[in-house]
Amino acid sequence: MKNFFDLFKRHPKPNPAPDPAMQALLGMLSMTEEQELSCDDVFALLDQFAELIQRGEDASQLMPMVQKHLNMCPDCREEYETLLQMMRTSSKDENQHS
Amino acid sequence: MPERDNQTWIKNLQTRGADRDAALADLYATLLQVLPRALTRWLSTGDPALETLVEDVAQETLLRVLDKLDTFEGRSQFTTWVYKIAVRIALTELRRERWKDFSLDEMTENSDGAAGLDFVQDGEAGPESAAEQRDTLQHLQRILSEELTDKQRQALMAVGVQGMPLEEVAWRMGTNRNALYKLMHDARLRLKHRLEQEGLPIEELLVMFNR
Numbered sequence: 001m002k003n004f005f006d007l008f009k010r011h012p013k014p015n016p017a018p019d020p021a022m023q024a025l026l027g028m029l030s031m032t033e034e035q036e037l038s039c040d041d042v043f044a045l046l047d048q049f050a051e052l053i054q055r056g057e058d059a060s061q062l063m064p065m066v067q068k069h070l071n072m073c074p075d076c077r078e079e080y081e082t083l084l085q086m087m088r089t090s091s092k093d094e095n096q097h098s
Numbered sequence: 099m100p101e102r103d104n105q106t107w108i109k110n111l112q113t114r115g116a117d118r119d120a121a122l123a124d125l126y127a128t129l130l131q132v133l134p135r136a137l138t139r140w141l142s143t144g145d146p147a148l149e150t151l152v153e154d155v156a157q158e159t160l161l162r163v164l165d166k167l168d169t170f171e172g173r174s175q176f177t178t179w180v181y182k183i184a185v186r187i188a189l190t191e192l193r194r195e196r197w198k199d200f201s202l203d204e205m206t207e208n209s210d211g212a213a214g215l216d217f218v219q220d221g222e223a224g225p226e227s228a229a230e231q232r233d234t235l236q237h238l239q240r241i242l243s244e245e246l247t248d249k250q251r252q253a254l255m256a257v258g259v260q261g262m263p264l265e266e267v268a269w270r271m272g273t274n275r276n277a278l279y280k281l282m283h284d285a286r287l288r289l290k291h292r293l294e295q296e297g298l299p300i301e302e303l304l305v306m307f308n309r
Contacts, residue, residue: 019235019307020259021255021259022235022238022307023304023307023308024258024259025254025258025259025289026300026303026304026307026308027258027304028254028258028286029286029289029290029293029300030300030301030304032283032286032287032290034287036283038276038279038280039264039275039276039279040276043182043186046182047173047174047175047178047179047181047182048173048174050174050178050182051174051175051178073264073279074257074261074263074264075189075193075263075264075265075275078189078263079182079185079186079189082136082137082185082188082189083136083178083181083182083185085135085136086132086133086135086136086181086184086185087178087181089131089132089135089136090128090131090132090177090181093131093132
């Protein structure tokens with residue numbers, strides 16, 4: 001399979017975008033911290049973090065390292081978003097039944 | 099489902115008997131109800147695969163909940179904790195299915211056929227900035243080859259550029275997601291420090307490449 005970025009090399013005109021690989025790398029570096037939580041650390045805190053969000057509290061202020069990990073890690077972010085979706089669905093169902 | 103507080107959930111689930119059976123049945127029913135709508139970005143509601151997946155995930159979740167019950171610290175609602183476990187199980191399965199035909203080598207091979215990051219100069223840049231970009235790109239390529247291992251370059255390319263899940267990359271590399279995140283964090287830190295040492299502020303590079 002050809003590398004996606006080779007396409008840019010072979011067809012540099014008429015309007016190639018700035019290098020997406022470089023943008024992605026620099027984006028990651030700009031968010032890099034000396035100390036970061038691991039995926040396991042974040043998983044342990046994810047339910048608390050999601051409940052803060054659901055209550056409308058400033059979770060990124062209260063748990064900044066979790067927020068930073070979620071900004072960096074696509075897997076954890078996807079799990080967080082799915083968890084939030086489950087909580088919203090669940091709470092909507094409860095409200096309908098009450 | 100009868101309302102239970104955290105203590106009641108734990109009490110019901112700790113000991114075999116009718117209370118535990120009822121609690122498990124309630125959790126199972128809740129998962130069957132809540133999971134499908136949370137997974138619509140992966141599978142559409144009419145897809146028979148969704149129903150099978152949800153049932154499998156719900157069963158696996160209950161087993162894991164019973165196994166991990168003593169690790170629940172009561173810092174969230176019990177059901178949120180259960181949902182979190184279900185999400186991990188479901189997305190692990192969905193990622194595996196979605197990425198099963200992708201090879202890590204193919205996803206991360208650069209134009210030289212080697213593993214790593216491959217950069218392209220911006221064809222729209224004017225002559226001066228084009229020359230500056232070319233020099234900077236060469237400089238960055240050298241830093242990348244000097245600072246990172248093949249594995250680190252491959253991981254950054256696969257996850258950061260190609261959008262592969264860490265879990266899938268880790269599996270293909272014979273490691274786990276937690277260790278892969280650490281490997282990538284080490285790589286990012288090395289690059290960040292080296293750029294600082296060389297007087298290349300990331301903010302300025304972002305401006306240069308994000309016109």
